[in-house]
């Protein structure tokens with residue numbers, strides 16, 4: 181008889197193993213056991229997923245495809261099929277939903293589940309994790325690893341440790357389920373690098389290194405005042421994470437923090453019209469996603485990478501939160517640096533953040549009416565597209581001489 185979890189929160193982090201590559205193997209069994217790279221196949225393509233057989237050679241996601249192919253010349257390279265991944269992701273989430281409604285999605289292949297209230301029906305959190313993994317294997321023929329803990333941060337780290345690993349040229353199979361019992365968080369976290377804590381990027385890591393802190397247990401020993409002076413308030417939050425304390429709830433709303441699309445171009449864009457067309461395409465993509473989710477954004481960010489890899493971001497704030505493609509495009513044109521066409525553009529990205537639900541904006545009457553009308557229009561566009569396909573309605577600027585080019589969600593985002 182398994183011991184009880186106790187009265188505290190029980191959180192699972194479920195993460196499918198190299199999802200895109202696994203779906204490709206699923207659909208083409210001849211790829212089984214072979215190194216597979218999914219991602220952009222153009223000259224500037226980026227790896228979106230690498231099978232474990234490819235990782236043995238050092239290939240990794242987010243690496244340039246050319247580099248990955250140099251490391252692993254025998255790899256099968258496959259352009260991503262986003263719509264297929266989305267379909268399988270839907271099946272994955274249906275299984276998750278059979279255990280609890282409290283699910284926070286973190287992308288197509290990853291989610292947090294709060295199973296505190298599910299224990300009466302489905303057993304201990306560990307039993308739920310094991311059953312979830314069994315069902316994903318049986319029903320989808322995919323492997324999912326599950327972390328079990330009292331907080332999201334620890335559950336995520338626990339699932340990572342349950343993943344298959346590479347040792348020399350061998351793939352060590354997944355343990356599959358990793359459990360950190362309530363009360364043992366501090367011991368579990370102590371030996372890890374501070375880099376593994378949420379919010380620790382290279383800069384913070386460098387600052388911590390400056391005061392001799394590399395591991396989580398070393399961070400815990402630093403007095404609050406010192407952390408405050410070095411990292412500001414974020415330092416105190418970090419210390420709480422290091423102590424295994426984290427009240428961050430599993431929440432479907434919190435799941436969508438931003439909506440973004442970006443694209444690396446096969447050759448640099450240096451024509452003002454081409455750049456405007458791409459901005460319209462990206463504006464269209466983020467606006468459509470926001471409308472579909474019933475969200476409006478207060479902040480708009482343009483990301484631009486020049487041919488020499490210098491990357492800049494520029495943001496604008498809407499007085500009235502919006503998901504209007506017209507307003508987004510207007511502001512994007514203002515944000516675009518004047519020198520962009522002359523210097524050339526390697527990558528463009530657009531993101532919406534500070535998201536809220538549509539209703540809350542309808543109180544702004546006078547100024548608001550226009551954006552409410554625009555949002556209604558945008559919602560009709562979404563409805564028509566859902567019925568007749570993504571390219572049934574497109575902004576005029578996207579209709580080119582011989583074909584309609586539509587930026588489908590995540591299309592060719594890997595270059």
Ligand SMILES: [Mg+2]
Pocket residue numbers: 195196197198199289290
């Ligand atoms: Mg994954």
